[in-house]
Structure formats: structure tokens, C-alpha cells
Amino acid sequence: MKTKNDGVRKPGSGNVAGLISLRMTVAMTAITVLGGILFVLGVLLGSRHEFAERGLDPNAMSVTEQFGSGMMVIDTRKAVAFTLLFVLGVIAAVALIGRYYSHKEVAPLEHAFELQKDFVADASHELKTPLAVIATRIDLIDFRRAHGQPIDGVLDDLRGDVDRMNAIITDLLVAARGAVNAEPVALAGVIDQSVKAVRPLADKQQVRVATRIDGDPSRFVVRGNAVGLSRCLVAVLDNAIAHTPEGSDVTVSLGYRHHSGVAIRVTDHGTGIGADPERLFRRFARDDDGTAHQGYGLGLALARDVATRYGGTLDVESTSAEGTTMLITLPLA
Numbered sequence: 001m002k003t004k005n006d007g008v009r010k011p012g013s014g015n016v017a018g019l020i021s022l023r024m025t026v027a028m029t030a031i032t033v034l035g036g037i038l039f040v041l042g043v044l045l046g047s048r049h050e051f052a053e054r055g056l057d058p059n060a061m062s063v064t065e066q067f068g069s070g071m072m073v074i075d076t077r078k079a080v081a082f083t084l085l086f087v088l089g090v091i092a093a094v095a096l097i098g099r100y101y102s103h104k105e106v107a108p109l110e111h112a113f114e115l116q117k118d119f120v121a122d123a124s125h126e127l128k129t130p131l132a133v134i135a136t137r138i139d140l141i142d143f144r145r146a147h148g149q150p151i152d153g154v155l156d157d158l159r160g161d162v163d164r165m166n167a168i169i170t171d172l173l174v175a176a177r178g179a180v181n182a183e184p185v186a187l188a189g190v191i192d193q194s195v196k197a198v199r200p201l202a203d204k205q206q207v208r209v210a211t212r213i214d215g216d217p218s219r220f221v222v223r224g225n226a227v228g229l230s231r232c233l234v235a236v237l238d239n240a241i242a243h244t245p246e247g248s249d250v251t252v253s254l255g256y257r258h259h260s261g262v263a264i265r266v267t268d269h270g271t272g273i274g275a276d277p278e279r280l281f282r283r284f285a286r287d288d289d290g291t292a293h294q295g296y297g298l299g300l301a302l303a304r305d306v307a308t309r310y311g312g313t314l315d316v317e318s319t320s321a322e323g324t325t326m327l328i329t330l331p332l333a
Helices: 013-046 076-126 128-146 152-176 187-205 226-242 277-281 299-309
Strands: 183-186 208-213 221-224 249-257 261-267 313-320 323-331
Touching: 013 076, 128 152, 128 187, 128 226, 152 226, 183 187, 187 208, 187 226, 187 249, 187 261, 221 226, 221 323, 226 249, 226 261, 226 299, 226 323, 277 299, 277 313, 299 313, 299 323
Parallel strands: 208 249
Antiparallel strands: 183 221, 249 261, 261 323, 313 323
16 A cells, blocks of 8 residues: 655655766766877877887888888887776776765755754744743633633733744744845834743743833834744843843843944843853753753754844853843844
């Protein structure tokens, strides 16, 4: 019995194989023709005129009528040497050309595999925070229902969380294709949306999240994608909330940077990052600092990828035993 995938070929595999075969055929044809010409020239150069070497005048000999003005004699040792060189040259050329075209044609497949692997890891991580928020809202619905309290508002928030998950998956798929879906985005709205998304996690940790905008909110417009930028900020906020003690604050501030860019600062009151902050931006880096944060070392790495995609940066601006400030910069639209 045939399964659904029987007889199905991966898209593009036949084209790649055919292209490699065609290029190898053309290259080997050229090498064979060129090598054959060089081989014949080598043999001719290695041969000698028998009559001339003996000091005889071919025109005065009756054998000239049968063999021409001079007999070409091939040197056996030179012929064997040239033959071996020709064979070795062809083998070396085949190996080099095969290696070159194999790497050249397989490289896009390897890149696609890396993108697929990264997408699975990124999607798994990016959906962790929305799922945690949804689980928290479900617990709140159960609590309110058990105590006879209204749940309509929480249900609306739950629907919003589901829509956010769908938007995150779409943005991840766009990023996996290497596309940049940029449009004018008001950062004030992105900050409000991101803070709202992590509010249940902050409440669970008993952490307050405050926002501050230094200037006219309508002026802070960048080129990007609202969902992607929110992913970036949510990852930074999630990290800050997880490392902030109960009863403390996490502050999100928005302001200008060098008159041509925007700066978003997320400040927590944790114990600091340590001497090598850059390690947190490497994929699968874990910072086992004793907190209950069960991350997989992807959040800040993905956040930096998003900021970089839209021409920005994400770095640790400052860190100490009193807290850490993460800095997101983006160019103004």
C-alpha cells in the first residue's frame, strides 16, 4: 500500500542534479579536448626525425619515395610519461571540478536546511511566551468563574493572544524566507502592545512594568514590521521580568538617539549579567543564575536578529549588581 509521500520528490532536487550533471559534462568535455590536444603536442615534441638525427640526406635516398622527407620516430619513454601526465591531469581536474560544482550546487540546499532548523528552534521559542500568557489567562478564567466574577474581558484578551500567535508564526515564516516586510511603524503602539502581552507574566512574578516616552509619541516612527518589532521587545521584556526580584520595577523608555535614530531602553533591577554580556546573544546560550526562568538561550539572539533585520541594534548598555539596561536602536523612518 502506498503512503502519501510515496513517489514524491523534494522540489528542486531533480533540477539541482541535472544542473550538476550538465556542468560536469561540459567541463569534462572541455578538459578532455584540451588534454588531448596537449597530449598530441607533447608526443610530437617528444618525437624526432630519424634521418636528420643520423646525418642522412632524405632527398638522396630511395626510401624517401616511400616514407617522405623524414621519418617521425616516437620516443617510448616520453610517450609513456606524457600519457601518465595526461591521465593524472584528467583525474585531478575531475576531482577539482567535481568538488567545486558539488559545493556550489549543494550550498543552497545546506542553507535551506539551516533556515529550516533555525525556524523550528525559533518558532518553538517564540511561541513559549504567548503560550505561557494563554495558560495564565486560562487560570484567571477558572479563578473568576469559580468566584462568580465576569470573564468577558479575559476572553477578549485570550482571543488577542491567539491572534498574536498567528501573527508571530507569519512573521517567522517571512523571516525564514529572508524577506524584509518593512512599513512605517509607530513605536509607541509597539511598546503598548508588548507591555500588554507580558503583563500577565509580570503580574505572576509580582513585577511592575512602567513605560516612559521622552517626546511626542507620533514622532517615533521607524521602518519595520509591528509584529517583528514587538517580538524583539517582548523577548527583552520577558528576560527582564524573569530576572527582576518580586516587588521591583521594569522600565521601558522611548527616546531619540543621535538625532537620527530611536532608542528603546529596558531597565530591570536584577543582579546584573556579568563580565561577558555578549554571550547572551549567542544562540542556545544559557545564563544559569538561579532564577526560575526556563529559557532555551534563544530569546535575546532572536531579538537581535529582528533588530538587525530592520537596520537596528540590540546591546547591553549597562549592567551592575543593581540592574541591567538593554538598548534597542532603530533608524527613524
